[in-house]
Amino acid sequence: MTQIQHDNHRARRLRDEAGNEPASGRESWGGQPLVVRLWGGISGRPHDLWLAACRLIDLQLAHPGLDAAFIAARLGCSRATLYRAFADRDLAVAGYIREQRLQRVWCLLHSLPASVPIAEVARRCGFLDSTSFSRLFRRRFGVRARDVRAGG
Structure with a gap:
């Protein structure tokens, strides 16, 4: 089609x-x-x-x-x-995109090997600035991405 x-x-x-x-x-x-x-x-x-x-x-x-x-x-x-x-x-369109990206990072942190850097996971989900990604992730989930990766 x-x-x-x-x-x-x-x-x-x-x-x-x-x-x-x-x-x-x-x-x-x-x-x-x-x-x-x-x-x-x-x-x-x-x-x-x-x-x-x-x-x-x-x-x-x-x-x-x-x-x-x-x-x-x-x-x-x-x-x-x-x-x-x-x-x-x-x-909001931007809010929906941001939420989908954050949810995808969350899932990838649980499924990808720890050898894949968090900055690379964020980049794969459309986040180019690791500082703003970290701030958004913590604001959304209440924990740091590295704590999620560590199983916390």
Whole structure:
């Protein structure tokens, strides 16, 4: 199934940053898996947009440029429309991304070997600044990442 973006009731195939189209919907662009289904564009329901955005966030969590503009561009909607879809659930796009990243770090700290540095785990989840990551992690979970790694 090829990804389709609806634009003023005309459908067109999505392309990657280099302008390339995938041969099939099962392939990936730049090593990243595709979002299998996009929301229905102008006639799409906000719930469908929210689900597509959540799937895209999950797939692109390690991308340091993941933000509302990135998501809206990939899903073919405006940032305002994306913000409304999240606001309908009392969520903010940036807050949702941050929470998903922190949850992924938490899981990886429990599953990866201790030989993988915490800074590398954080980087794999989209956190480039280890100081702000540490502060966010402690604020969210009430413990330091190294204490979680140590089993505390």
